[in-house]
Amino acid sequence: MKTERAAKPAITGRRNFISTLAAAGLSIPFVRLAGHGFPVSSMPGGRIHVFSKPLVWLGYDDLAAILADAGADGIDLTIRPQGHVLPENAARDLPKAIDAARKHGLKVEMIVTSILSVNEKYTGEIIRTAASSGVKYYRLGWYSFDEKEGITGSIKKCHDELTRLAEMNSRYGIQGAYQNHAGLMVGAAAWDIYEMMHDLDPNYIGCQYDIRHAVAEGSGSWPNGLKLLARWIRCFDIKDFRWQESNGKWNPVSVPLGEGMVNFDQYFQALRQLGLNGPMSLHFEYPPFENDQVNRSDSEKRKLFLTAMKRDIDKLRSYCTRYGF
Numbered sequence: 001m002k003t004e005r006a007a008k009p010a011i012t013g014r015r016n017f018i019s020t021l022a023a024a025g026l027s028i029p030f031v032r033l034a035g036h037g038f039p040v041s042s043m044p045g046g047r048i049h050v051f052s053k054p055l056v057w058l059g060y061d062d063l064a065a066i067l068a069d070a071g072a073d074g075i076d077l078t079i080r081p082q083g084h085v086l087p088e089n090a091a092r093d094l095p096k097a098i099d100a101a102r103k104h105g106l107k108v109e110m111i112v113t114s115i116l117s118v119n120e121k122y123t124g125e126i127i128r129t130a131a132s133s134g135v136k137y138y139r140l141g142w143y144s145f146d147e148k149e150g151i152t153g154s155i156k157k158c159h160d161e162l163t164r165l166a167e168m169n170s171r172y173g174i175q176g177a178y179q180n181h182a183g184l185m186v187g188a189a190a191w192d193i194y195e196m197m198h199d200l201d202p203n204y205i206g207c208q209y210d211i212r213h214a215v216a217e218g219s220g221s222w223p224n225g226l227k228l229l230a231r232w233i234r235c236f237d238i239k240d241f242r243w244q245e246s247n248g249k250w251n252p253v254s255v256p257l258g259e260g261m262v263n264f265d266q267y268f269q270a271l272r273q274l275g276l277n278g279p280m281s282l283h284f285e286y287p288p289f290e291n292d293q294v295n296r297s298d299s300e301k302r303k304l305f306l307t308a309m310k311r312d313i314d315k316l317r318s319y320c321t322r323y324g325f
Contacts, residue, residue, distance in 0.1 A: 005194065036243045047074050047109065047279045048279075048280055048282055049072065049073065049076040049107070049281045050074075050075060050281070050309065051284070052112075054284050054290060056078065056167050057298070060084070061103070064101045066306060067104075068104040068179040069306060071309075074106050074109055074311055076112060076281035077098075077108055077110075078249075079112065079138075080112060080113050083112070087122040088121075090122060090125050090129050090130075091128075091129050094129050094130065095133055109134070109135060109136045109279045110136070110137045110235055110279055111130055111135050111138045111139070112139045113140065114140075114141035115127075115141055115165070116136065116140060116143060117165070118161075119289070123168070124168065126210060130174060132145075132180075137174070137176075137235045137279070138175075140179070142185045142186065143161075143185065143187070145171075155196055158186055159195065166201060167204075169220075170201070175205065175234055176202060176238045177208035177235055178193055178206070179210050180208075180213055180214055180217070180225070182216040182252065188227075189218075190218070190229055191225075202231050202234065205232070206234050206235075207229045208281070209226065209229065209237065210239070210254075211236070212237070212239040212240060212283075213237075215241075215262050216261075223270055227274065230274045236279070238262075238280050238281065238282045238316055239254055239282070239284075240255050240256065240259060240260035240281040241261060242261050253286075254283070255286055256308065256311065257316060258315050264268060265319075268319050271323070275313060280316065282313065284312065288301065288305065288308070289308070
């Protein structure tokens with residue numbers, strides 16, 4: 001286990017940051033980078049992790065084996081109720097899952113939790129175990145708006161919770177990352193997340209940026225939100241979607257990478273221009289992984305899942321190669 005450190009998260013100057021962002025980022029349009037981009041050697045290496053949610057039916061060794069066969073670099077492991085590791089068993093089972101991954105040549109730099117507060121029963125145990133096992137980022141749960149507190153009051157409460165989590169994270173050298181997620185929860189809009197963490201050290205609290213949800217929520221304005229949150233972004237969620245009408249209601253529906261509305265060329269150009277890089281969690285949230293209408297055997301699922309995962313991993317890797325990640 002890492003030695004605890006007493007350092008508190010550094011506080012950034014909000015007005016100074018906005019001025020810097022305006023000067024260095026918001027005034028710069030997203031343009032094609034041919035001939036004047038960052039040299040590839042200046043960019044830290046991004047790694048493709050796979051979000052383990054749709055593979056929860058597999059044990060640790062089988063999970064690692066199928067993802068290694070699919071060409072993944074790592075596992076974004078679920079440590080939450082009904083996840084691969086149950087929160088109450090984190091100290092015992094997380095090291096086992098990580099050992100299985102390493103045996104197959106995979107990293108576990110990212111995990112997914114439901115943590116929202118330092119006061120939750122298993123928060124400290126999960127964070128300590130993850131950090132001592134080499135995990136760099138844990139995804140937080142999602143906050144809901146409190147009708148009594150209103151929008152601004154709710155965000156203030158979230159900020160206070162994140163401040164306490166940042167202090168705990170600083171003792172173990174790990175970042176808690178909040179995912180932007182389209183819908184009615186806190187963090188659908190980039191400004192929610194900015195207000196929650198505008199004065200917190202990004203080494204310990206940040207945003208796990210999800211381009212699928214950013215496009216679904218912000219349509220053409222997502223580049224502004226990406227620039228606003230850039231300081232706090234160290235890891236990413238990757239998936240695609242398109243709008244689909246059902247019974248008179250339009251909903252975002254996940255699809256294979258490159259078959260939806262996310263302009264990944266524009267996205268990777270933007271990441272490169274902003275100097276953003278880090279581990280990526282590739283999500284599989286379409287049939288046969290989810291909402292599959294066919295009752296399949298485990299052997300059928302293995303074959304279908306492996307083919308689909310290879311396709312999306314190869315697609316994502318082609319973007320990483322093209323833009324120097």
